[in-house]
Amino acid sequence: MHVVIAGGGFAGLSAALYARLYGFDATIIEELAPGGRCLDTRHARFVPGLPVDAPASEVAERLETQVRDMGVVFMSDRVTHVHSDPGEPDTRVRIVCEQETLHADACIVAVGDARRTAGIPGEEALRGRGVSYCATCDGPLFRGRDVCVIGGGDSACDEALFLSDICQTVHVLCRSRDLTAMPALREEVQSRQNIRLHFNTEVRSFSGVENSMGFQTMESVHIRSGSEEHTIAAAAAFVFVGRQGISAGIADTCESDTDGRLITDARMRTSIERIYAIGSARSNPVPQFVVGAADGAIAVRDLYDRYTADA
C-alpha cells in the first residue's frame, strides 16, 4: 500500500508517521518546507505533554526528523490536483504536481489553509511595508514601535501576545464587542499592560508616508468606533481576520464546504473513494495541532482496515 500525503504540516507529518507504523510506503509532497504553520507560529501551545512555551519550529523539526527516520519519502513539489478514478486498473489515485504526476493507492490531503486579506483601503499598497500577516516573521522589524493587530480570534490574540513582548504599544482592533479567542488566550491578552483593546471598531484605511529611500511605509491606521473616527499612529498593522480553505480547489471532485475545505466523515474519508482530508484542509471546528495529528492517525487506521485486505 502506497499513500501519498499532500502537504507536510503537523497533520501531514503525523499521518506519515502513522502510515509507516502501519507498514505503508509513504510519500509526503510539500511545496515549501515541512512543518507548515509551525514554522511561522511562535509557540506550539495546547499540545498535551509539551510546555506552553514550546517553540513551534523546534516541535516541527523534531517531528520531521522522526518521520524521516521512519523512512518516509519527501518530495519538494506543489500538488495542483488530486483525482481518484476507481476504473483505473492498477493505480487508483492520481496526484498531479507542478513537476510530475504520481499514482498511489490513496491520497491524504493535508494542505492546510490560507490567510484571508481584509480588503481594507491601503492594505495592498502597504503589504510588506507595514501591513503583515505574520507577527512572528515581521514583528521584530517593529521592535519598540507602536503597532496594530486587526482581529480578535485565536491567531490575533496569539500574535498580539508575541508583539507585546517586543513592541511599545499593541492596539488590538476588533469589530466585535469582545475578543473571540479561547478563554486562556483572551485572559492573557487582557492582562498585558501594553495591549490596548478597541472593540466595536472598524478599520477604515491604512496610510503610508514616503521614507528617505523613497518607499511608502506605514504611518497610521484610521478607525471608526461608533460614530467617531480616529487615527492611530502605527508603524505596522498585523491582519488576522481568519483563514480560508484551499483543499477544495485541489480535490475538486470531493464535496467541500462554503469555506473551501473538504468535508469528511469521522474516519476522514472524503466523498471520493481513497481520498482523505485531515487538519486544516478539512471542515474542522477545532483547527489545532493536536486535532490535525489525531486526524492523520484516524485516516491511516481507516486505510488499513479498508484496503489492506485486497491490496
Ligand SMILES: Cc1cc2nc3c(=O)[nH]c(=O)nc-3n(C[C@H](O)[C@H](O)[C@H](O)COP(=O)(O)OP(=O)(O)OC[C@H]3O[C@@H](n4cnc5c(N)ncnc54)[C@H](O)[C@@H]3O)c2cc1C
Ligand atoms: C498564528 C497561528 C497560531 C497558531 N497557534 C496554535 C497553537 O499554539 N496551538 C495549536 O494547537 N494550534 C495553533 N494554530 C493552528 C495550527 O497552526 C493548525 O491547526 C495546524 O497548523 C494545522 O496543521 P495542518 O498540517 O493541517 O496545516 P498546515 O500547518 O497549514 O500545513 C499545510 C502544509 O501543506 C503545504 N501545502 C499547501 N498547499 C500545498 C500544495 N498545493 N502542495 C504541496 N504542499 C502544500 C504547506 O506549505 C504546509 O507546509 C495556530 C494557527 C495560526 C494561524
